[in-house]
Amino acid sequence: MQTMKILAPLLITAMLQIPACLTVTVSSSKPKVEVHEHTDAVLSCEFKTEKDPNPRIEWKKRGKGVTFVYFDGKFSDHYAGRAKMEGATLTLHSVTQKDSGEYRCEVTASQDHVNLGETSVSLNVLVPPHVPSCEVPGSVFSGSILELVCKDKLSVPPATYRWFKDNKALTATGETLFSVDSDKGTLKFKSVSKADSGMYRCESSNSVGAPKSCVAQRLKIIEYQLSLKTLIAGGAGLLALILLCCLSACLCRRRGCCKKEKKAQSCKPYSPTPPPPPSRNLKNYKHTQSFMI
Template identity: 75%
Template sequence: FKFLLVNGSFLTVDRSSRPAAPVGLSVTVSSSKPRVEVHEHTDAVLSCEFRTEKDQNPRIEWKKRGKAVTFVYFNNQFAKSYVGRAKIEGATLTIHSVTQKDSGEYRCEVTASQDHVNLGEATVNLNVLVPPHVPSCDVPSSVFVGSGLELLCKDKLSVPPATYRWYKDNRALTATAETPYSIDTNKGTLKFKSVSKLDAGMYRCESSNSVGAPKSCVAQQLKVVESAAAGFVVLVLFCCICVCVCRRRGCCKSE
């Protein structure tokens, strides 16, 4: 309060009744779902809500961030790769029949030129889930007895990453401390320290994740053979035995 002397009398003035200073007006942008997960070949809805103080016709843009920032929607039209498979409702973006290539970080930008703070943005992360694909399986046709061996299995397309199971003669293999092999279910490897004749058979690998049904490669035959050195030793021993038998029977005596 402030006191003023007017015609010999004091008057009070309430300074709090003065109008407040104007508050800066601004556009606000948000997303009700900043993380979106959808299955491959379904629609992805990337929500974007905005509010402006003055501007009734703000400019709306969508961008995707990768190695470089690329436009999805700009100047009231879609970029070439999104034409015919995306739509805008308000500021919300819908992409139809998404693939793994659509995964990434998207940014919704709203520009309201008449507002005090005229730019607002919201970020939405899209993750496209992909079911297992037929894995590539690396199984050699033959291997020598006693040698080390690693069978490889890989599904590069599934999201989340696949886990793997190996089969021999259509029976699932389970590695224990007693088995002559080890299995890495995340990397898809089946390792033998020393192969024996018992390890010969038909091998295949199966990839699986939480999105779809498991997929398996075609079974491939693994043969376990004696090494050339081992064969030579056997041949020498056989010859020695033949010579000894021949001498005992007198077949090797000269006339």
Template identity: 75%
Template sequence: MKMLALPLLIILLQSPVCLSVTVSSSKPKVEVHEHSDAVLSCEFRTEKDQSPRIEWKKTGKGVKFVYFNHKFIDSYAKRAEIEGATLTLHSVTQKDTGEYRCEVTASADNVNLGEAIVTLNVLVPPHVPSCEIPGSVFVGKGLDLLCKDKLSVPPATYRWFKDNKAMMATVDTPYSIDTNKGTLKFKSVSKTDAGMYRCESSNNVGAPKSCVAHQLKVVDYPWNMTILIAGAAGFLILTLLCCICVCVCRHRGCCKKNKKTKSTKSYNPQPPPPPPIRNLKHYKQTQSFMI
């Protein structure tokens, strides 16, 4: 075994070593609060090249340069800095959320390109949600109260309050609550459902935020409205009955019009007119007769 190991060691020492640049990140996933600093780490090692080229790009629908040719590009120029290959973004917003790629090019190495991916997620605390609460509703009608916070990251969950008391939906309650969509649904409202309603959005980033409470009134149908609805319903029923009667009558032939017979008059033939009288002045005797 010792005799075999010695030739192998000599062969390994004499063979060329494959030199390459290596790039890595000590923290490939970064989560920071909005308006704070985000540090995107990037560490590299080269075998020969002591001055490799370093680039940062933001990927997604399109590739956008962050750091190129030893300078920051566009909006990053005034709010970013680099140390070695580690990138720091100051006062990040939701627009900075995405995937970033650190690229190191060492032209003197055999494998001269290496890269590392860092994902940045900017967390946004809850904002004041928009609430849709009508001023009044008729007794017995269905009702949906809506609440939405489109800006919070991660997406907010919702709670509803009536008269400053948290509402808890159960099997026995006349309403249901969707904590993810922010909807409060009533199948049929009653007088006891009247009160002050508000919605609260929350996530694990910041303090919950609530919209301004709104008064919901539950009213009865007015008498004139009831009479109008009843009258309209009666008119529709009467019109329908008339149409049915006309159709039945036409089907049975009751509505066919009787054809009027023309009266025949007796015909009395008239005698032919007398022949026209000739003018005697122009009459000339052509022959004479002897008796």
């Protein structure tokens, strides 16, 4: 015990003589920021250094790679003229969906023992609904399976959808032969009938702005009986045409107009073989017959 009493003051004195660990601290009062499109976004960054009065401040954006926003006391080309710095806090003017992402504030204090500190801020730019694209076929056969598709790819948060027929909202129940997926924007029919003909449109909406609707498009349901009659009539017409062609060919052959004219064979004129010329050697010439005059 006596030894401990002696060593205690010495330990306290030694601890007081050890230098404190000097470090820079960086934080954000609002690490998640959500703003509407075309408004200003404030990305807060607060820091504290132990010694360095003028630390170096940098802002970067993370994506597929790392993009500099603020470096060496100035903004990069994409942010020049539409951003400002107050201390270490970054303000972006008139943001769009392209500005959404994760940003990182880095503070480097070269005089501190641990000279680098950083914090991250997530920016989400909210976009109101846009006019959706609606896929409605012009006509389908009665009894067919049918799916209508509605899509708004630009709204943030993602839009939800409603389908209308003749300006009346469609609500699926256990008795209806169709189903509506408000998240995917689909309207599915198990089996369409003549009663499903009409004007169809889709409406997209989210929490940011007013709903938007596509232009209504007409859907026509063709009855199966009508299509069957059309097929029968078309087949009968085609058969009659084939029979008429066959009859015309038979009549043509009977009349001889379809026979090919035989080409006259070429006859060469007769030319007798000329007699051999008389021999010039008179000594060898002999009379075979005597002629009387």
